[in-house]
Amino acid sequence: MSKIQEIWTDRVEYSKQRFVEKDKDELEPGQILVEIDKFALTANNVSYALSGEAIGYWGYFPTHEGTWGNVPVWGMATVSEVNGSSIKVGERLYGFFPMSSHLIMSPGKISEKHFMDETEHRRPLPPLYNQYMRTEAEPAFMQKLENERCLYFPLFITGYVIADFLMDQSWMQAEQIIISSISSKTGYSCANFIKSMGFEGNLVGITSPRNHEFVTQLGTADQVISYGEEDRLNKVSSVYVDMSGDGNTRREIHSHFADLLKSSQVVGATHWESERTGKGLDGPKPEFFFAPSQIAKRNQEWGPGVLLQKGSGASADLAAKLADQVSIEFHQGAQNVMQIWADLLANKVSGQKGLIVNL
Incomplete structure (x- = not known):
């Protein structure tokens, strides 16, 4: 060669x-x-x-x-x-x-x-x-x-680490967690793990109309809405997990919830061409979620590799469940x-x- x-x-x-x-x-x-x-x-x-x-x-x-x-x-x-x-x-x-x-x-x-x-x-x-x-x-x-x-596994483990981060922060004391681009593998895995880790509030998924049925069939979200329907969401204390990177959706979420938004975590960019500025938003400043930081924290607390080992096991279980979907x-x-x-x-x-x- x-x-x-x-x-x-x-x-x-x-x-x-x-x-x-x-x-x-x-x-x-x-x-x-x-x-x-x-x-x-x-x-x-x-x-x-x-x-x-x-x-x-x-x-x-x-x-x-x-x-x-x-x-x-x-x-x-x-x-x-x-x-x-x-x-x-x-x-x-x-x-x-x-x-x-x-x-x-x-x-x-x-x-x-x-x-x-x-x-x-x-x-x-x-x-x-x-x-x-x-x-x-x-x-x-x-x-x-x-x-x-x-x-x-890379996507599911990212979803697992996000869920662990939110759980570690007592879900930011929020009554509702909203995940955009929930049809993405990181999105629906994160929703699955948030539920399995014990979040008892309302879990909302935002997706495009063509993926609405798929997300509903997955059953990982309590409520599924399409982009542009953010004003339908209950105005309660909420966390936004931004998988889409869509600036318009982010602005709508921040405007709708304002100070009720406890945290805005930017994870992905499935809508990469949209406006991504975080300037002039109501509520908290968006933060870029960096998985290695949470992994390093758990390595200190639990021992090297324990979080990733847990994430790998959970990912294997979820992959098996998705075989037919x-x-x-x-x-x-x-x-x-x-x-x-x-x-x-x-x-x-x-x-x-x-x-x-x-x-």
């Missing part, structure tokens, strides 16, 4: 993409080469692009060429070449990868279950995204969930990947679909 294939995305105009072939560098001592054979594409990846500069997602797989970047994805890979590492050829890995056919990695802090990629430019970045699971050390049932793991589709080739990216940007991908791809 002499060429690595990649899809680059413009860091300013996300609709611009290009297919790139580049020469593979020789492995340095301790490095490995992995072949990325599947990864998921979801609205979460759009959020990575949108917050790429602010949070640093563009820094994981830099292109070093103008405004071009490589959007991170969650996927599976097989080790294809090793130069002096204890990692073995043929091992299966799960973790954070570029939209690429291959990746050169520098494993460190190696244990039976996982290792960290200690490539120099990644060392200052949040460790959550630098850890790779060695799946052969995992239970057989987990090894069989490769597609679900790529597709659901969400269909997983497989697509191959750069052109198909770029078309799916365009559909995600246009918000054309139904919550009832899960898309697994490779180059």
